[in-house]
Amino acid sequence: MPTPKKKKLLILLKVGIGIGLLVLLIGKIDFEQFKERMKQVPLQSYLLGVAIYMGGMAIRTLRWKLLLGAVEERLPLSMLIRFQFIGTFFNQFLPTSVGGDGVRVYFLCREKVSWEKAVGSVLVERIVGMLILVLLGLIAAVAGYRLYQNNWIYLILAALLIIMVSGTLVLFSGRVARLIVRVMNKLGLTRPSNVFNRFSEGLRISRSHPPALIGVTLLSFAYQLVVIWLFYYFSRQLGMTLSIWYFLLFIPIVTSVSQVPI
Numbered sequence: 390m391p392t393p394k395k396k397k398l399l400i401l402l403k404v405g406i407g408i409g410l411l412v413l414l415i416g417k418i419d420f421e422q423f424k425e426r427m428k429q430v431p432l433q434s435y436l437l438g439v440a441i442y443m444g445g446m447a448i449r450t451l452r453w454k455l456l457l458g459a460v461e462e463r464l465p466l467s468m469l470i471r472f473q474f475i476g477t478f479f480n481q482f483l484p485t486s487v488g489g490d491g492v493r494v495y496f497l498c499r500e501k502v503s504w505e506k507a508v509g510s511v512l513v514e515r516i517v518g519m520l521i522l523v524l525l526g527l528i529a530a531v532a533g534y535r536l537y538q539n540n541w542i543y544l545i546l547a548a549l550l551i552i553m554v555s556g557t558l559v560l561f562s563g564r565v566a567r568l569i570v571r572v573m574n575k576l577g578l579t580r581p582s583n584v585f586n587r588f589s590e591g592l593r594i595s596r597s598h599p600p601a602l603i604g605v606t607l608l609s610f611a612y613q614l615v616v617i618w619l620f621y622y623f624s625r626q627l628g629m630t631l632s633i634w635y636f637l638l639f640i641p642i643v644t645s646v647s648q649v650p651i
Contacts, residue, residue: 395475405516406472422516426627426628427627429455429509429626429627430623430626431626434622434623434626437622438514438619439620441615441618442615445612445616445619446470446474447470447472448608448612448615449473449518449608450469450470450473451608452514452604452605452612453469453473453510453511453520453607454466454469454515455601455604455605455608456510456514456605457469457497457502457506457510458601459601460506460510460598462497462502462506464497464500468500470492472496472497473493475492475493475496476489476490476492476493477489479492485549490511490512490515493507493511494501494507494511499511499513502588504548505587505590508546508587509590513605516553516557516607517605518609518611518613519605519644519645520550520553520554520557520609521606521609521610521613522613522640522644522645523546523641523645525610525613525641526542526546526638526639526640526641526642527547527550529634529637530543530546530638530640533632533634533638534637536632536634536635542638545642546638546641546642549642549645551587553635561589563589566585566586569582569585570585570586592617602613605637615632616640617636617637617640618633620625620640621633621636
């Protein structure tokens with residue numbers, strides 16, 4: 390186990406890398422041009438964007454409620470929407486864009502939902518959403534190849550899909566999970582193996598509810614398309630003329646990279 394000093398150094402390293410990337414990004418911005426571009430976007434466009442984003446959040450919350458309902462946890466939609474927005478807020482400040490998922494698990498457990506069900510609902514929602522996002526990226530890569538003509542894009546997306554599918558199968562498979570737990574225990578990694586086993590158990594709870602998983606998949610398609618369209622919509626408002634295929638292709642890659650704990 391890492392010592393407290395090593396943990397602090399690791400946190401400082403992550404914060405330093407994050408700040409360094411932000412400084413690098415901000416250093417490339419012409420703020421005068423940026424300000425003029427932002428002025429070009431009419432107020433009604435911002436309001437429309439907010440309304441569409443709120444609709445996307447409603448879809449995402451319905452997806453989460455469907456998973457919880459499948460395991461007989463029927464929390465009010467208004468409560469889940471509140472938890473969803475709180476989690477989204479923390480996603481902006483905690484390491485990786487999944488930091489807020491831990492906050493959502495905490496609030497579910499506070500409402501007497503078991504740890505396994507809370508983790509399972511949040512992780513399945515996240516995993517299915519990411520799989521659909523990468524699948525959309527692959528579809529865009531094939532459909533818009535004449536625009537990119539870069540084989541590296543296919544390799545990156547294929548690698549992301551293979552990693553995600555493999556990880557999902559490992560977590561969803563009881564046999565594979567038990568094998569990994571045995572290996573970890575033999576290596577003396579008792580605490581990590583217990584955590585892994587609980588995560589795997591949480592995911593397997595949802596595996597036995599195919600109708601809920603189908604519904605979650607369909608809602609994930611709708612939600613990811615809303616997010617991608619929002620990026621495309623505001624790019625047009627700012628005077629960009631990129632094809633929507635670029636957004637369908639690169640947003641899955643950018644979103645996947647944002648999961649890295651920096």
